[in-house]
Amino acid sequence: MDKSDFNKQLGLLIRKKRIEKGLTQLELAYKMNLDYQYISRIERGLITPTVFWMKNLCEALEIIAASFMDEFDHVD
Secondary structure, three states: OOHHHHHHHHHHHHHHHHHHOOOOHHHHHHHHOOOHHHHHHHHOOOOOOOHHHHHHHHHHOOOOHHHHHHHHHOOO
């Protein structure tokens, strides 16, 4: 998997989890103290979040990071 495919797959999973939690991009960004455009860029696969932001993202979505990454490995 190249970086572009990785980013797209990660973005789709983040979007899915955000929607499952009933959050808008703006609400998630607020919980993370970020600009909503950053969340948008991640979900569209334009950027790769750092480990720091992935940890914060999982906390904001109230999901376990290891479980998230395990699910990421099994996304079609």
